[in-house]
Amino acid sequence: MSGSKALKRFKPRKTLAAIAVGSVLMMSMPGVMAADGLGVLKGHITTQAGADIGNARVVIKHETKGIVKETTTGANGSFSLKGLPIGQYTVTILKDGFYQVQEQHIAITLGNALTFDVALDPEGSDVERISVSGARISRVDTSSTTTSQVIAIEELNQLPVELDSTAIALLTPGAVAGDDGFGGVAIGGSSVAENGYYLNGLNITDLRKGMGDIDLPWEAIAQTEVQTGGVSAEYGRFIGGVVNLVSKSGDNEWKFGAKAEIAPDALAEPSIRMKDDGSIEEISDGYWQETEYNMWASGALIEDKLFFYGLWNPNEEEETAYGENTLRDKEWDTNRWFTKVDWFMHEDHSIGVMAFSNEGDYTSTQFNRDEDGGRGDAIGLTESTYGGIGWNAQYTGYLTDDITLTAMYGEITQSTKDNSGTLDQSTYEDYRSGSYERLGDWVGYGSSETEDKRITYRIDLDWVIGDHTLRAGYDYERLEIADFYTPHGDGWYEYYAAGADNAYGLAEGTEYADLRIWGKNSETENVHTAMYISDIWEVTDTVTINAGLRYSEFSNTTGSGDKYVDLDGQFAPRLGATWDLLGDGTSKVYASYGRYFQPVSPNTNLRMASAAYDSHIVSLLESVNADGSPVLGAEIDRRVVADGSVPDADQLFNNKAGSMYSDEFALGYQQQLNDDWAVGIRGVYRDLKQSIEDVSFNYGMNQWIKDNYDADTWHAGNGETSAEDYFVGGWFPTLTNPGTGTEIYYDVDGDGVKETVNVSSEQMGFPDANRTYKAVELSFSGNVTEDFTINGSYTWSKSEGNTEGLVRSDNEQADPGWTTSFDYPELMDNGEGYLPNDRRHNFKLYGVYKITDDLSIGFNSYLQSGRPINAFGVHPEDQGYCVEAIEIVGRCYGRDWYGASSFYADGEAAPRGSMGRTDWVYNVDLNLSYTLDMQSAGLLNFKLNVYNLFNFDGVTGVDEQYEFDSGAKNVRYGYPDSFQTPRYVRASVRYAF
Numbered sequence: 001m002s003g004s005k006a007l008k009r010f011k012p013r014k015t016l017a018a019i020a021v022g023s024v025l026m027m028s029m030p031g032v033m034a035a036d037g038l039g040v041l042k043g044h045i046t047t048q049a050g051a052d053i054g055n056a057r058v059v060i061k062h063e064t065k066g067i068v069k070e071t072t073t074g075a076n077g078s079f080s081l082k083g084l085p086i087g088q089y090t091v092t093i094l095k096d097g098f099y100q101v102q103e104q105h106i107a108i109t110l111g112n113a114l115t116f117d118v119a120l121d122p123e124g125s126d127v128e129r130i131s132v133s134g135a136r137i138s139r140v141d142t143s144s145t146t147t148s149q150v151i152a153i154e155e156l157n158q159l160p161v162e163l164d165s166t167a168i169a170l171l172t173p174g175a176v177a178g179d180d181g182f183g184g185v186a187i188g189g190s191s192v193a194e195n196g197y198y199l200n201g202l203n204i205t206d207l208r209k210g211m212g213d214i215d216l217p218w219e220a221i222a223q224t225e226v227q228t229g230g231v232s233a234e235y236g237r238f239i240g241g242v243v244n245l246v247s248k249s250g251d252n253e254w255k256f257g258a259k260a261e262i263a264p265d266a267l268a269e270p271s272i273r274m275k276d277d278g279s280i281e282e283i284s285d286g287y288w289q290e291t292e293y294n295m296w297a298s299g300a301l302i303e304d305k306l307f308f309y310g311l312w313n314p315n316e317e318e319e320t321a322y323g324e325n326t327l328r329d330k331e332w333d334t335n336r337w338f339t340k341v342d343w344f345m346h347e348d349h350s351i352g353v354m355a356f357s358n359e360g361d362y363t364s365t366q367f368n369r370d371e372d373g374g375r376g377d378a379i380g381l382t383e384s385t386y387g388g389i390g391w392n393a394q395y396t397g398y399l400t401d402d403i404t405l406t407a408m409y410g411e412i413t414q415s416t417k418d419n420s421g422t423l424d425q426s427t428y429e430d431y432r433s434g435s436y437e438r439l440g441d442w443v444g445y446g447s448s449e450t451e452d453k454r455i456t457y458r459i460d461l462d463w464v465i466g467d468h469t470l471r472a473g474y475d476y477e478r479l480e481i482a483d484f485y486t487p488h489g490d491g492w493y494e495y496y497a498a499g500a501d502n503a504y505g506l507a508e509g510t511e512y513a514d515l516r517i518w519g520k521n522s523e524t525e526n527v528h529t530a531m532y533i534s535d536i537w538e539v540t541d542t543v544t545i546n547a548g549l550r551y552s553e554f555s556n557t558t559g560s561g562d563k564y565v566d567l568d569g570q571f572a573p574r575l576g577a578t579w580d581l582l583g584d585g586t587s588k589v590y591a592s593y594g595r596y597f598q599p600v601s602p603n604t605n606l607r608m609a610s611a612a613y614d615s616h617i618v619s620l621l622e623s624v625n626a627d628g629s630p631v632l633g634a635e636i637d638r639r640v641v642a643d644g645s646v647p648d649a650d651q652l653f654n655n656k657a658g659s660m661y662s663d664e665f666a667l668g669y670q671q672q673l674n675d676d677w678a679v680g681i682r683g684v685y686r687d688l689k690q691s692i693e694d695v696s697f698n699y700g701m702n703q704w705i706k707d708n709y710d711a712d713t714w715h716a717g718n719g720e721t722s723a724e725d726y727f728v729g730g731w732f733p734t735l736t737n738p739g740t741g742t743e744i745y746y747d748v749d750g751d752g753v754k755e756t757v758n759v760s761s762e763q764m765g766f767p768d769a770n771r772t773y774k775a776v777e778l779s780f781s782g783n784v785t786e787d788f789t790i791n792g793s794y795t796w797s798k799s800e801g802n803t804e805g806l807v808r809s810d811n812e813q814a815d816p817g818w819t820t821s822f823d824y825p826e827l828m829d830n831g832e833g834y835l836p837n838d839r840r841h842n843f844k845l846y847g848v849y850k851i852t853d854d855l856s857i858g859f860n861s862y863l864q865s866g867r868p869i870n871a872f873g874v875h876p877e878d879q880g881y882c883v884e885a886i887e888i889v890g891r892c893y894g895r896d897w898y899g900a901s902s903f904y905a906d907g908e909a910a911p912r913g914s915m916g917r918t919d920w921v922y923n924v925d926l927n928l929s930y931t932l933d934m935q936s937a938g939l940l941n942f943k944l945n946v947y948n949l950f951n952f953d954g955v956t957g958v959d960e961q962y963e964f965d966s967g968a969k970n971v972r973y974g975y976p977d978s979f980q981t982p983r984y985v986r987a988s989v990r991y992a993f
Contacts (some may be wrong), residue, residue, distance in 0.1 A: 039108035043116035052077030054097035064251035067302035145576030160925035163218035171775040179977035181812030187241030189568035189773025191805030194240035217313035220338040230592035233548030250307030254299030257992035269982035287320035336358030359387035380443030384418035385983035426489030440628025491517035500968025505934030522559040522610025546576035559610035564649035604817035613644035654736035677782035692770035693822035699764040765825035771801035790847030807838035824894035829880035830903035833912030858927035868913030873903035873963035899965025921954035938993025
């Protein structure tokens, strides 16, 4: 009987991977991520004696698409099939002289390569008595050192987890939620703006700020992979983590379905806030409700060849938000859709095309609150639009059994438009009492319009040569960012009463008004290119080396189209090793090192290199009219930060500066304890080696002018030109690596010729930017019983330094690349300490208990320690860098212009993170799911998710503003300003047939 006829089924033994990854819930583990969002099957074919079997046929068939792919083993008995659509496969191994082996329902998933090792029995042997323990299926890719977790939509449907990238990423060790001010997820000590997000190979990271992904129709997502470390060389442009998504697609069988979901206000607990007197107020009149629908169809347009998936996902969200004096009725109507077509034109060639939309409308009507606190007279209406279209096309080709080629091209356009509110009405905000009060009947701060576009393409080649799997590729990305903003009325008024130590030398209690006029008009561009090569070298049967190198270049343009950032020479090595300790997949040791580069954010172009205007006019405040408008007295101060012109590109980037990058080191171990339990431990160290910050180096520049121009005419007062005449103003920005010297080209003396200006690091006055993250992660996964599966982790971590990264949580500055950090040297006095994302202890536990085959209960819980607290106040003139600043230019701008933005309180140093911590926070969410199998009529599912089951009201953030800009004490300092989201419920019904 030949090998093509004799069939022998085997039942593989359970391994570490089969337990930890094959279970419903998967623990964090090393994996491999494919840039195209497809799966990998690999394996090793031997005799029962362990001899390699070359030239064996490996035939796989997708069980729902009917796609067939075949390859043969090499001389070393190994095979590898890449670019596989996710799903269930039947795998058949054939070799003349040996019994055929076939296994069904082999799941190929996103991210983790599935290893299928088989020991074949010779024909004529007693197959009933021969042990088949040498055959195993392993979902741990022992050739990879990437740490990841993959979870499918079927598993998510049994857990009380919101369907978005942030909530899913938070299931993984080493991930913490961003501050309530702007949300997101911080991975491995990075800021929330330093992650990468991909869907079917397309970069779907927020185009402008990089803070999460764009809005998606999540019913269309099949699997989600969260990468938390050891990412391979094919990926870059991030230093945090990666969330990689793959969508659903059609099969041979046509399927239809619909889902309705509601989060009703009637089942939601009211939110709370702390009043100025320190008491807790329950906002019982607030309202929030969300309703969402999904309708889909999928199937084969041509059996085994051409497949279609389509989804329509309308969503409506309504909210009534109460302030002290006003309330707002808000409504979002989003009309999402998604479609995917896959054409398997040939056994070796396929094309996939995806398109989606997230366009929507927003309306808001603002009212004054009447004397009973209810809805009074309408003030104004705000109407806006948002969202756009995304699409990509992918090609996968098997050029030979050993060479696979993939290529992708895609575009995303996202826009917003808001030209409403009270266009002619200035804003009036009153801080004179020591707390905030809104004055007047104004709606909105300004009118805006944005238009952002990402164009990207990449090509990747895989080539298996003996014990080496080589991968190389090139990728290109262009971001086109347009932004237009005009403030309402005259601008934004803020009223203050001067404190004892104020920037203007006013008597304590003197009232004054600060009018800010800010706007922008800009179109800029970012271009990112990269090449990479990597090698997975199987040194022995149990030892594998991963070596890779990525080379990238980044550039940014000004609003005039001139290139002001042009970074090259960015070599990012990636190195890792794995050791299959016992050679049977029951234990594993792995280590990795990687360097990761972060581009300059497109947001920096808009804030720094565009036609922006920004000025402050400070005047005495005589009185305030009934409508909130000021009666102004004498002008106290006037400062112009930006005059509406596009800055000179030669001034905006330090010629000596390099890219922002971070190094990561990791060491891990995994162990299967028995057939039901597996545990793991991983140590991580991340070091932000270099940061790019926007700084004003007016002090250093003016000191350089002093040192390089005629000192004899200094303050000459005799009509001659003095060095002081060449001084630059209070805001003289450039991008640089803090702690280094600066070189720019600038016409200092106004003769029309740019001088080469070299300001030393000592003259610049800035400390080195630094951020370190140290962590130990303990994780476990297993089956308490046959029907009860859990997954848990504990992470001890420490995040410290003087910069959080691209954004800043402690003052809620969601402004990547343009935070107040490092704006002036004095702002960094006492800036070293524990960072906002430092959550020292983090426990996570989630799982599913199947009561019956149709009924299950899922839970998700966490317990985490609090975050560090700061105290921001006015910088004293006689301390820190202010002393040197005043000596150079006669004033300290970080004090005079920035007010209470320094690490000082009551004139005393208040080092970063030294004012205690918020309390521990704990939470439990619950899921109840019941499925009614109606046989040929389809499946009907009822699901209830209860978030914050016990309605815990833990404090997630406090007011860290110790003083106001006036120097007056903020009576709300230390008061909680954000709490856990109160209990709410999502109920859904789903019908699929």
